[in-house]
Amino acid sequence: MTSAPASRNLARARRSTGAPPQLVLDGVAKRFRRPDGTLITALDGVSLGVRDREFVALIGPSGCGKTTILRIANGLLRPDSGSVLLSNAPPEPGPGAGFVFQSFRLIPWATVRRNVEFALQELPLSRKERAERALHYIGLVGLSRFAESYPGQLSGGMSQRVALARALAVEPQILLMDEPFASLDAQTRELMQMELMSVWERQKAMVLFVTHSVDEAITLADKIVLMGSGQVLETIDVELERPRWTSALRSDRRFVELRDHLWHRIRELVLSDPQSDFYGRDLA
Amino acid sequence: MRNGNAAGTAQPSDHIGGWTVALLRLAFLGLLMFLWWIASIYVARNLIPSPLETWEAAKQLFAAGRWQDAVRASMATYGSGYLAAAAVAIPLGLLMGAFNVLGKTLEIYVYALSATPRVAFIPLIIVLLGLGFEAKMFIVFLGAVMPIIINTYAGVRQADADLVEMARSVGAGRFRIFTQIVLPGALPFVIVGLRLGATIGLINTVVAELYTAIGGLGGLLAVYGNTFRMAEYFVIVLTLAGIGVIVTEALRYVELRLGRWRR
Ligand SMILES: Nc1ncnc2c1ncn2[C@@H]1O[C@H](COP(=O)(O)OP(=O)(O)O)[C@@H](O)[C@H]1O
Ligand SMILES: [Mg+2]
Numbered sequence: 001m002t003s004a005p006a007s008r009n010l011a012r013a014r015r016s017t018g019a020p021p022q023l024v025l026d027g028v029a030k031r032f033r034r035p036d037g038t039l040i041t042a043l044d045g046v047s048l049g050v051r052d053r054e055f056v057a058l059i060g061p062s063g064c065g066k067t068t069i070l071r072i073a074n075g076l077l078r079p080d081s082g083s084v085l086l087s088n089a090p091p092e093p094g095p096g097a098g099f100v101f102q103s104f105r106l107i108p109w110a111t112v113r114r115n116v117e118f119a120l121q122e123l124p125l126s127r128k129e130r131a132e133r134a135l136h137y138i139g140l141v142g143l144s145r146f147a148e149s150y151p152g153q154l155s156g157g158m159s160q161r162v163a164l165a166r167a168l169a170v171e172p173q174i175l176l177m178d179e180p181f182a183s184l185d186a187q188t189r190e191l192m193q194m195e196l197m198s199v200w201e202r203q204k205a206m207v208l209f210v211t212h213s214v215d216e217a218i219t220l221a222d223k224i225v226l227m228g229s230g231q232v233l234e235t236i237d238v239e240l241e242r243p244r245w246t247s248a249l250r251s252d253r254r255f256v257e258l259r260d261h262l263w264h265r266i267r268e269l270v271l272s273d274p275q276s277d278f279y280g281r282d283l284a
Numbered sequence: 285m286r287n288g289n290a291a292g293t294a295q296p297s298d299h300i301g302g303w304t305v306a307l308l309r310l311a312f313l314g315l316l317m318f319l320w321w322i323a324s325i326y327v328a329r330n331l332i333p334s335p336l337e338t339w340e341a342a343k344q345l346f347a348a349g350r351w352q353d354a355v356r357a358s359m360a361t362y363g364s365g366y367l368a369a370a371a372v373a374i375p376l377g378l379l380m381g382a383f384n385v386l387g388k389t390l391e392i393y394v395y396a397l398s399a400t401p402r403v404a405f406i407p408l409i410i411v412l413l414g415l416g417f418e419a420k421m422f423i424v425f426l427g428a429v430m431p432i433i434i435n436t437y438a439g440v441r442q443a444d445a446d447l448v449e450m451a452r453s454v455g456a457g458r459f460r461i462f463t464q465i466v467l468p469g470a471l472p473f474v475i476v477g478l479r480l481g482a483t484i485g486l487i488n489t490v491v492a493e494l495y496t497a498i499g500g501l502g503g504l505l506a507v508y509g510n511t512f513r514m515a516e517y518f519v520i521v522l523t524l525a526g527i528g529v530i531v532t533e534a535l536r537y538v539e540l541r542l543g544r545w546r547r
Contacts (some may be wrong), residue, residue: 074453076449076452076453092455093452093453093454093455094454094455095454095455097453099450099453099454101446101450103446105446105447105449105450107447107464107465107468108545108546109468109545110545118451118454118456118464119454121454121456121460122454122455122456150545151545152545152546166454170454
């Protein structure tokens, strides 16, 4: 396990397709039937791309379709129309993508190691290789001491690190992260962001990262995709140097302007959304 | 906050040591014995035997071998009926949970049957199976099978949808999701069903022995009850209580062992 997993992973992706990995959604639409029988449009012609080694943040008010995009990118859902290609093939659930959920979703009766191994069972690995790989990634997120602990014995931050290890361990082409740090306290959240950055800097998989937080999006992403009611409204390249934790950068004019811009757009969206609790409120 | 914050563990103030519980239970047993003794003195017409008389009766029943024979007969009925119930109910409950069509089709009949007092079937069972072992075993089976089916089915139905989606996202197939996510999640429910089934099965053992060919512990209960041999009668009642405690405690132990991850 001393060879760099990232390069191995990229090599595998390139071998299978002959091209660098990428995710492309083109004109994707998805509707759901509500329990009362009415149809709801979750995605209405979404086009977006994640390039090789790119970190894309997806931001927008709740209910605008962010989770649906991740499900489609993972192959858990098929679009009603439009196309999705992950490295030139329609995505299938499995080790091609690593999904990190907001609520961790660890198996409570399985140890940390077995939780990570669970994701590895679809890969052609021997039992021993599986255990080694799991332990390697558990070490990577700093939880070696807890490999044989149960999720119930872990704090929220530790649980989310296990979930991250599980997603990384399959050495996916793309990490799909659905508000992964939203349920953590501010302190833990920032540490987890750093943890993710340090892993990503080494691994450089593609990341599609859903967040509610403007600051989180700007701090982490190469590109921010702003969504509202099932559509992509705006795509912004974040051209700030990394790392972005420094207070100098956070008070940088570009950081502040971008932050204000996104913040206002989202507030506008929420206030003009009839579904929202704040619809029509004058909060100036 | 390294190792702390174990979700769902008892607060220190809730915590009672195992020895304290054992002592308290023993003290309560003493209190019960005392009340029993008082009652045996003050209830008229010798309807309640004293603890000592009961003890003497137990020794005699044991020496004559009647106690052992009755326990053996009852346990054969109980054990075979209960095991047959578990062997049918767990697979059936799992299948009903795994295949929605099957579950939706059968559940209404299961609920109907479990709401019908099972005693209602006893005459029919006697007509069909006679008064022997098969009839008794079937009466136990019929009592125990319903709660096990219902709880197993409920356990599969309440499977954690989030965990199932997680499993799907890593590429797990239906079989792996069922065996590794749904089944372990349903296990506590199955055990609750087994526990309820064990209780009802024991009740039905006695019912069966009273209604069919008189025998076993239920038979002795009838004999001593009808002839007002209250000391012997008490021995049998206490034996039944003891069997009930042993069976349910054993299942609780299994549950604890399987649920170690909760702590
Ligand atoms: N399985 C589903 N069935 C019915 N409606 C759904 C389903 N999944 C999502 N929706 C609806 O689609 C819309 C978009 O949902 P989602 O992608 O979860 O939004 P977000 O993650 O941005 O909050 C919401 O209105 C939601 O209620
Ligand atoms: Mg969502």
